[in-house]
Amino acid sequence: MNEPAANTGTLRVDQSGRDRDDDEIDLMELGRALWRGKWIILLATLFAIMLGGYYAFGVADKQYKSSAQLTLEMRTKQVVDIESVVSGVSTEQAALNTEIEIILSRRVLGNLVDELNLIDDPEFNDSLKKPTLIDSAKAVISDLISTSDTEQSMAAQKSPRNRTISAVRKALSASVQRDSYVFTISATTGSSEKSARIVNTLSDIYIDEQIAVKFEATEQAVAWLSSRVTELEGELREKENTLKAATAETDLISPEALDGLNLQAKDLRDRLQEMRADVARTEAEVERFRGLLSSKNRADAVDVTGDPTLQRLWRAIQEGDLEAEALFDQRLSTLLERARAEQDRLNSQIAALSNSYEELQLRIERQSTDLARIQQMQREVATTRTLYETFLTRLKETSVQRGLQQADSRVLSDAIPGEQVAPRPAMILALSMILGMMIGSGFVLARAFLHNVFRTAEDLEAATGIPVFGQIPQMPIKARGDLISYLQDKPTSAASEAIRNLRTSTILSDIDEPPKVIMSTSSIPEEGKTTVAIALxxxxxxxxxxxxxxxGDIRRRTFSNYFNDQPKGGVVTALSGETPLNEVVFHDERLGIDVLMGQKSRVNAADLFSSDRFKEFMSRAREAYDFVIIDTPPVLVVPDARVIGQHVDAILFAVAWDRTQKNQVVAALREFDAVKLRISGIVLAQIDPKGMRRYGYGGKYGSYANYGQGYYDAG
Structure with a gap:
């Protein structure tokens, strides 16, 4: 019996390994895929080359290109400044690119169209051409999608002149030569002479346009400068009159006089500070005299005042002169009155000086304001006078420039009849070849890497982690009933040899206990599992x-398509045990085997195969036969195969070549893994040898390889 496998986790491990490799690119596989599709790539390349050659030699119109070279002249500015009026053009790269845009502007090109009457040239005016079927279809679609709101704007854009200008713009090109002031104008048309004529005319129009623009700018500059000079002259006179009136109204003599007033204010401020100090000293003496009078201490009064009169009277008092005391007090009072008088005098002087100082400050402030105002007026007058003189000088210089303008560009070389530039057969054929190879390679790679089926045993083993026991080619039979005849008639065919390889791999899968009971199953119907079972x-x-x-597939019972002379009994009868096994089976002389047919049952097939009777039946079959081969239903359809698998020694899992989806195989193997059943080996069945060669595998794999053809019978 089949035991839970030690390698049931192989599928899960390999699946996770594939998940990690999903983002990796196998360059060898890419190369193999491209090599297998080499004929497709070759055909795509040849087809693209043929299309390119047809276009280059039969469809494409010849185009001729003519070029003229112009240069920007280096010159210094002559009028106000470089941005003003008529100075030379800047030679910086941005300025050169600007000149290119001017040359290709619609205004200049409009003059070109009018000069050469290109509106009557069918090459530039599509309305003069006979409309093709594609043009008619475009017109109809454009009319359908256009709305009433846009009809007027579209009508303006579709005017013949605008369309001609747009067509001429597409035929022209201009470029600046690196590290130089030279730029090239080119025209590509269907005529070499027309290309040269367009380029030369455009160069002349561009130079004439420069002169006209500069002349117009000069006239505008003269008019503007004249107006500005007149305005500045009136403004200057007005400011001068205002300055005179302001000077007459103020009593300011000069800035030096204002400085003298500031010196006077400083002297008064210093005198005030000195007098305030004297007042403070006098106030201290008055307080001291008051204290001495209040204290009646004559000795201290003599020491403090140091007055000689008080000293003399003090000596008289000490000698006993009574009148001296009254005289002493009178003298001390006199000194107090003198100190008070000095204090009042100083305060009066301070008040007078303060008033004088304040008046002087007001005078200084007023004259400073007048001085600042007058100086501002003087500066404004000087500034206006400078502007007036400058613009007057520029007006004279600009007036001289009238009629002396020159273009900032000149023609270095005129255009000559152009050379053919299109079509370029070599380049077209090379690009066609590359494009064809790319399209062919893309198709091959898309077909190779977007397929979700198995084409080789290597892919199948890599995806499942289970060995492939056999690779069975598709047998050339039209109906199922022809299978047994084919096996009899072609014992040395490639299919027969593949079955022998499968038999050998199955027996050697377990050398110690070779399997006796072998089950054949698949993911979905029509994968060749029944063919494998019968052939094995x-x-x-x-x-x-x-x-x-x-x-074992008692639901569909397809054995009736392979075997005739079937008995009435079958699997259900055999499981009942009422009839001996040798009476239920029948012997097929063509194959030399006993066959137990499927039988319709009222009991669910899965329940029937899960019963103890089926287990006992399998035990009897093991004892009666050397090998028991069971054909079971697909795993993803019904659970019968997983139930029967519990009683077998080996499970062969059939996968249809280039048909069974990878996710179906993975899902089926997970079903077995869920019930701890081990898949002994996988059979890659229904292999189409021609298909293998078409995919590039024909000389590499299995019994259908090219090198094995000499060993097998044809068919």
Whole structure:
């Protein structure tokens, strides 16, 4: 019996490994895919070259290109400044690019169209051409999508002159030569002489336009400067009169006189500070005399005042002169009155000086304001006079420039009849070849890497982690009933040899206990599992073994398409045990095997195969036969295969070549993994040898390889 496998996690491990490699690019696989599709790439390349050659030699119109060279003249500015009026053009790169845009502007090109009457040239005026089918379709679509709100603007854009200007613009090009002041104008048309004529005329129009613009700018400058000079002259006179009136109204003599007043104010401020100090000293003496009178201390009064009279009277008092005391007090009072008088005098002087100082400050402030105002007026007058003189000088210089303008550009070389520049057959063919190779390679890679099926045993083993026991080519039969005849008639065919390889791989999968009960199943129907089961049974019988082939798919019962002379009983009868096994099976002489047909049952098939009776039946079959081959239903359709798998020794899982989806195979293997069943090996069935060669695998893999053709019978 089949035991839970140690490698049931192989699928999960390989799947996670593939997830990690999803973002990696296998360059070898890319190369192999491209090599397998080499004929597709070659055909795409040849087809693209043919289309390119047809376009280059049969469809494309010849185009001729003529060029003229112009240069910007270096000159210094002559009028007000470089931005003003008529100075030379800046030779910086931005200015050169600006000149290019001017040359290709619609205004200049409009003059060109009018000068050469290009509106009557069918090459530039599409309305003169006979409309093609594509042009008619475009016109109809344009009329359908246009609205009433845009009809007027569209009508203006569709005017013949505007369309001609746009067409001429597409035929022209201009470029600046690096590290120089030279730029090239080119025209590409269907005529070499027309290209030269357009370029030369455009150069002349551009130079004439420069002169006209400069002359117009000069006239505008003269008019503007004249107006400005008149304005400045009136403004200057007005400011001078205002200055005179302001000078007459003020009593300011000069800035030097104002400085003298500031010196006087400083002297008064110093005198005030000195007198305030004297007042403070006098106030101190008055307070001291008051204290002495109040204290009646004559000795201290003599020491403090130091007055000689008080000293003399003090000596008299000490000698006993009574009148001296009255005289002493009278003298001290006199000194107090003198100090008070001095204090009053000083305060009066301070008041007078303060008033004088304030008046002087007001006078200084008033004259300073007048001085500042007059000086501002003087500066404004000087500024206006300078502007007036400057603009008057520029007006004279600009007036002299009238009629002396020159273009900032000149023609270095005129255009000559152009050379053919299109079509370029070599380049077109080379690009066609590259494009064809790219399209072919893209198609091959898309077909190779967007497919979700298996085409090689290597891919199948890499995706599942399970070995591939056999690779069975598609058998050239029209109906299922022809299978057994084919196996009999073609014992040395590639398919028969592939079955023998499958038989060998199955037996050697477990050398110690070779499997006796083998189950064949698949993910979905029509993958070749029944063919594998029948062919494998026939191959085991060829070894002289006793083989029982059981139809485990009792729901569809397809064995009836392969075998005739079927008995009435089948799997259900055999499981009942009422009839001996040898009476239920029938022997097929063509294959040399016993066959137990499927039988319709009222009991669910999964429940039937889960019963103990099926387990006992399998035990009897093991004892009676050398090999038991069971054909079971697809795993993703019903659970029967997983139930039967519990009683078998080996499980063969069939995968249809280039048809079974990878996700279907992975899902089916997960179903087995969920019930702890091990897939012994995978069979890549229904391989189309021609398809393998078409995909580039024909000389590389399996019994259908090119190098094996000499060993097998045809078909």
């Amino acid at each position: 049974a026939q191959n085991f019988a060829g070894l002289g073994k006793k083989v029982l082939l059981i139809e």
